[in-house]
Every structure is written in structure tokens, then in C-alpha cells.
Amino acid sequence: MNNIPYNSKGSLNYTRVSSRNIWNKLLNVISACFSIITILPLILVLIYILVKGSSQINLELLTQLPEPPGDDLNAGGIGNAIAGTFIVTFIATFISVPIGVGGGIFLAEYSQDGKFSKFIRFGTNVLAGVPSIIAGIFIYGAIVSTKILFGTNFSALAGGLALSILMLPTVIKTTDEGLKLVSDGLRTGALAVGASKFTMVTRITLPAAINPIATGIVLAISRAAGETAPLIFTGLFSFYWSSGPEALLNPIASLSVLIYNFALEPYEAQNQLAWAASFILVLMLLLTNSLARFLGRFAPK
Amino acid sequence: MPEFKSDPFLLRRRSNSEKIVDKGFKSLVILMASMVAILLFGIFLVVFGGSIESIGRYGLAFLVTSEWNPVTDKYGAFTAIYGTLLTSILSLFIAVPLGVGTAIFITEDVIPAKLRFLIGGMVELLAAIPSVVLGLWAIFVMEPFIRPFLIYLNNSFSWIPFFSTQPVGPGMAPAILILVVMILPIITAISRDSLNQVPKKLREAAYGVGATRWASITNVILPAAISGIAGGVLLSLGRAMGETMAVTMIIGNSNNFNWSILSPGNTIAAMLANQFGEADGSQVSSLMFAALILMLLTLLVNIFAQWMVKKLSLKY
Numbered sequence: 001m002n003n004i005p006y007n008s009k010g011s012l013n014y015t016r017v018s019s020r021n022i023w024n025k026l027l028n029v030i031s032a033c034f035s036i037i038t039i040l041p042l043i044l045v046l047i048y049i050l051v052k053g054s055s056q057i058n059l060e061l062l063t064q065l066p067e068p069p070g071d072d073l074n075a076g077g078i079g080n081a082i083a084g085t086f087i088v089t090f091i092a093t094f095i096s097v098p099i100g101v102g103g104g105i106f107l108a109e110y111s112q113d114g115k116f117s118k119f120i121r122f123g124t125n126v127l128a129g130v131p132s133i134i135a136g137i138f139i140y141g142a143i144v145s146t147k148i149l150f151g152t153n154f155s156a157l158a159g160g161l162a163l164s165i166l167m168l169p170t171v172i173k174t175t176d177e178g179l180k181l182v183s184d185g186l187r188t189g190a191l192a193v194g195a196s197k198f199t200m201v202t203r204i205t206l207p208a209a210i211n212p213i214a215t216g217i218v219l220a221i222s223r224a225a226g227e228t229a230p231l232i233f234t235g236l237f238s239f240y241w242s243s244g245p246e247a248l249l250n251p252i253a254s255l256s257v258l259i260y261n262f263a264l265e266p267y268e269a270q271n272q273l274a275w276a277a278s279f280i281l282v283l284m285l286l287l288t289n290s291l292a293r294f295l296g297r298f299a300p301k
Numbered sequence: 302m303p304e305f306k307s308d309p310f311l312l313r314r315r316s317n318s319e320k321i322v323d324k325g326f327k328s329l330v331i332l333m334a335s336m337v338a339i340l341l342f343g344i345f346l347v348v349f350g351g352s353i354e355s356i357g358r359y360g361l362a363f364l365v366t367s368e369w370n371p372v373t374d375k376y377g378a379f380t381a382i383y384g385t386l387l388t389s390i391l392s393l394f395i396a397v398p399l400g401v402g403t404a405i406f407i408t409e410d411v412i413p414a415k416l417r418f419l420i421g422g423m424v425e426l427l428a429a430i431p432s433v434v435l436g437l438w439a440i441f442v443m444e445p446f447i448r449p450f451l452i453y454l455n456n457s458f459s460w461i462p463f464f465s466t467q468p469v470g471p472g473m474a475p476a477i478l479i480l481v482v483m484i485l486p487i488i489t490a491i492s493r494d495s496l497n498q499v500p501k502k503l504r505e506a507a508y509g510v511g512a513t514r515w516a517s518i519t520n521v522i523l524p525a526a527i528s529g530i531a532g533g534v535l536l537s538l539g540r541a542m543g544e545t546m547a548v549t550m551i552i553g554n555s556n557n558f559n560w561s562i563l564s565p566g567n568t569i570a571a572m573l574a575n576q577f578g579e580a581d582g583s584q585v586s587s588l589m590f591a592a593l594i595l596m597l598l599t600l601l602v603n604i605f606a607q608w609m610v611k612k613l614s615l616k617y
Contacts, residue, residue: 117334168340233578
């Protein structure tokens with residue numbers, strides 16, 4: 001029998017006071033504190049929006065037009081801004097989803113990892129990193145200042161175009177990645193029974209990947225709906241309702257630009273309206289985000 | 302003997318219309334994919350084309366002079382470039398430990414899985430709060446709250462150039478803090494993904510040789526995940542540089558150069574948001590020049606991020 005002393009320093013028993021265990025506990029606590037600090041702003045922002053915003057919500061606020069800033073105690077409502085956010089986001093979705101899904105289909109189904117597809121993948125990442133204000137400046141330079149769209153400058157269409165630039169990379173990436181999750185057996189099977197590549201993509205792989213793609217689109221929509229920077233000199237702002245087809249070619253109100261404009265006004269009533277608009281905007285975005293997560297649950301395994 | 306009858310539906314030739322649709326669809330998706338390239342090229346063309354006048358007039362001196370005066374028509378972007386780099390880098394210094402710490406906390410099993418999912422979900426929700434709402438909150442809630450601390454900093458450390466001015470409300474310090482809030486979700490999400498991708502074997506091996514939880518995190522798991530984390534940090538640096546609304550609302554939009562982070566300042570993005578709508582003539586051109594610089598900066602950071610992920614990734 002050898003005589004290893006098992007009660008000395010080399011013990012395998014857990015010793016609470018050893019430096020390694022103290023370090024371990026300490027780092028646990030520090031990382032817990034970091035987590036709390038990280039989520040603290042979210043809680044604070046949500047509380048303030050809830051307190052300052054929700055108390056003002058009533059039917060009038062949701063349906064009336066905003067009053068131009070002044071000493072007036074009544075700032076009006078945010079009806080046209082809510083409608084405007086929907087319109088601009090819809091335009092952006094209408095433009096970016098077909099192009100983005102098409103681009104994603106090319107990357108996942110048609111490209112043979114050649115130079116062109118590598119460049120497109122790289123370009124998609126670069127486009128995703130372009131600051132949103134640059135997208136606004138690009139649309140301003142290309143469309144607003146040149147009045148290329150039927151001679152109008154600031155318009156809902158220009159705003160929608162600016163937002164679509166921001167949505168495009170997300171839609172392309174999620175389509176690409178969603179299609180890659182589809183098993184190759186489905187592809188070879190479809191081709192083996194004589195389907196053309198067009199039929200294979202539209203009838204087999206795209207439907208199979210529809211969930212991750214839909215999740216990505218909804219996420220892109222919710223990101224676009226909250227954007228301000230691309231809109232401030234494309235869609236501008238408006239104190240009137242947008243109605244009829246000509247509304248597309250006129251400046252349009254949106255919740256985010258309303259918050260930006262009215263937060264910087266020196267008048268209390270306008271600031272309050274900005275809080276109310278924040279409440280509605282955040283509510284909308286949280287709903288679309290939950291929808292995206294809900295859709296994401298059904299992703300193929 | 303049974304006779305094989307040739308079935309008209311077997312081995313038929315593709316009809317011409319089917320071929321056209323097939324080819325047309327391929328061309329269509331190629332065209333749509335090309336839109337990315339066309340857009341990037343267009344953005345560069347518009348911004349570069351718009352700034353030619355200013356580039357010709359100021360050249361590289363634009364980068365190092367800090368006078369920005371629409372009245373005398375003299376422009377230099379040093380104040381905005383300094384503000385952009387200072388706010389984004391300082392916010393990174395605060396956000397990286399917080400974000401990586403949070404990511405570790407919610408990938409390890411220190412607390413029950415349900416709580417971890419809750420924290421992870423909340424971080425994702427934070428990313429969904431639009432920048433303009435954070436700006437509103439920063440103006441009316443955060444800035445008044447932190448002002449006493451900033452005044453204390455100024456009173457005690459005014460001999461340090463960074464704290465040499467009296468805080469007057471909006472300024473670079475609150476802008477840095479709001480940037481921290483904005484990039485934390487990105488750093489946390491990407492770090493969490495990279496940590497989750499570390500193979501289980503590594504962790505089991507580390508525990509197997511008797512490492513404590515944090516010994517295995519710092520010596521085994523973090524080094525294995527470092528490529529993703531570094532890439533995420535760089536991506537968030539790019540985001541911080543280009544972040545516009547919240548910063549515009551809280552930074553004070555001052556074009557007078559000052560070293561102090563307690564004084565109002567400017568970033569390129571904030572300057573664009575604030576002045577572009579009302580600018581004309583050579584001011585537009587100078588703003589476009591500033592936008593070009595911002596674009597090149599973010600492009601550089603993003604390319605570096607992608608390169609880093611490839612270069613540092615360990616293969617398991």
C-alpha cells in the first residue's frame with residue numbers, strides 16, 4: 001500500500017476558501033452584475049415610455065392631426081404619422097422583398113461559388129454595414145434633389161426607397177440562409193422527376209424555407225419601421241393626411257420623424273406628443289418582433 | 302411479349318415556353334442579386350460625385366481643420382471626425398466588457414435556463430427599441446440624471462483635458478452612454494452565438510482535468526470563440542460610428558472643437574442629420590465629403606471585421 005496523504009494540500013475535496021473557488025464565485029457575481037446593467041436601460045426606457053406615453057393615449061390622439069408647434073397647449077394627435085409609418089414601411093417592403101428574395105435565391109440556388117456570387121455576398125455584408133443616414137443621403141442625391149420621380153422632391157416614395165436599402169441586405173441574407181437549410185434530397189428529387197429549375201425553386205425549396213424567410217422579412221420590417229435617419233430628408237414630414245395616389249409623391253409624416261422633430265421643440269405639449277408617439281411605435285415594434293419570433297419557432301429542423 | 306408503348310408524357314422534350322420561363326427566371330434572380338452591386342456603386346457615385354467640389358477645394362486639409370462656418374463658407378471636418386472616433390471607441394470600451402460578460406452569463410449555467418432565456422430575450426428587445434426613442438429618453442431622463450456625476454468629474458478632474466469643461470446639458474459624454482446602450486445588444490448577441498458554437502467537448506475536457514468554471518471560460522472557451530466575438534465587436538464599432546438619431550439628439554451639435562467629453566460636440570452622422578436638410582451650395586458638397594469619410598471609415602471597419610472572423614476562426 002502506498003501512503004498518499006489525502007488530507008493535505010493535494011486533496012480532491014472541495015475547499016471553499018481556495019483562491020480558485022473564490023475567483024470563480026467573484027467572477028460569477030461580476031458577470032451577473034454586468035447582465036443586470038445590460039438590461040437596465042431596456043427596463044428604464046420601457047417604464048418611462050409606459051408612464052409618459054400610455055397615459056395620453058386616447059382615440060383623439062390616435063386619429064387627429066398634429067398641430068404645428070407653438071405656445072398652444074394642444075399638440076393635436078399622431079393619426080397621420082401612424083398611417084405614414086405604415087405607408088412608408090409598406091412601400092419599402094414592396095420594393096425590397098421581391099428583390100431581396102430574388103437575390104437570396106440566386107445566391108443559394110444558382111451561384112456556383114464563383115467570383116460574382118462571392119462579390120454579391122461580400123456586397124450584401126457591406127450594404128448591411130452602410131450607416132442608415134448614408135442611405136438617406138444617397139436617395140436625397142439620386143432622387144430628391146434631381147426630382148427624377150415625376151418632378152417631385154420630398155416624397156413618400158423616396159422615403160420608402162431609402163428604407164428599402166436598409167431592408168435589402170437582411171432579406172437577402174435570411175433567404176440565402178433559409179434556402180441552405182433545405183435538404184439537398186428535395187432538390188435532387190425534384191430535378192429527378194423532371195421538374196425544371198424554376199419549378200424546383202418556386203414549388204419545392206422556396207415553400208420549404210418559407211419560415212426562416214418570413215422571420216427575416218418581419219425582422220427587417222420592424223427595423224425599417226423604427227428608422228428615422230433615412231427619412232428626415234427623403235420623406236420629410238407633413239402636418240396633413242396622406243390620401244389618394246398622389247400622396248405617394250408628397251412629403252409624408254412618420255412616427256419616428258415626429259418623435260425626432262417634436263422632442264427637440266421647446267414646447268411641453270410637443271414633447272408629450274413625442275412620448276405618446278414613442279409608446280405607439282415601440283408597441284408596434286414589439287408586436288412585430290414577437291411575430292417574428294413566433295414565425296421562427298416553426299423553422300425546419 | 303408485352304410491348305412497351307411510348308408514353309407521350311414520359312421523356313418529353315421541354316416545351317419552349319418552359320425553357321423561356323426557366324431561363325428568364327435565372328436572369329431575373331441574377332439581375333436582382335446585381336441590385337446589391339448597383340446600389341453600392343450608386344451610393345458611392347452619388348456621395349463621391351457630390352463631394353468632388355469640396356475635395357478639390359480643401360483636399361486632405363478637410364480632415365485636420367476644425368473650422369465649420371457656413372457664413373464665411375469655410376469647412377473642415379476635424380471636430381466631427383474627432384467626435385465620431387472618440388464617441389464610438391469610448392463606447393466600445395464600456396460596452397465590450399458588459400456585453401461579453403452578459404453573453405457568458407447567459408450561456409453558462411450559473412442560473413436556471415428560464416432566467417437565462419429571459420435575460421437573452423430582453424437584450425434582443427433592447428435591440429428593437431428604435432434609436433430615436435432612445436434619443437428622446439436620453440434627452441429627458443438620462444442626461445438630467447447623470448449631470449451631477451459629470452459635474453463632479455469636472456470639479457475633481459478638470460486638469461485632465463477630457464474633463465476640462467463645465468457640462469451644460471447635451472454633450473459627448475451622454476452620447477457615449479447612449480451609444481453603449483445601442484451597441485450592447487449587438488455585442489451580446491454575437492458573443493452569445495460564438496460562445497454557443499464552441500464544441501461541448503472542449504468544455505467537458507476542461508472540466509475533466511479539474512478546471513473551475515471560470516478557468517475553463519477564460520482559458521478554453523473564450524479563446525475558442527474569440528474570432529466571432531472580435532468580429533462582433535468590430536461590427537458594433539461600425540454601427541456606433543454610423544449611429545445617427547440618438548447621438549444627434551443628445552450630442553449638442555457644436556462645431557467648435559474641444560477635447561473635453563463633457564462639452565457639446567458632433568459626429569459626422571449627427572452633422573449630416575442636423576445640417577443636410579437646410580444646406581445649400583458648397584455646404585452640401587462639404588457635407589457629402591464628410592459622408593464619404595464616414596462611409597470609408599465604416600467600410601474599412603466592416604471589411605476588417607469580416608477578415609478577422611476568417612483569420613482568427615479556429616477550426617474544430
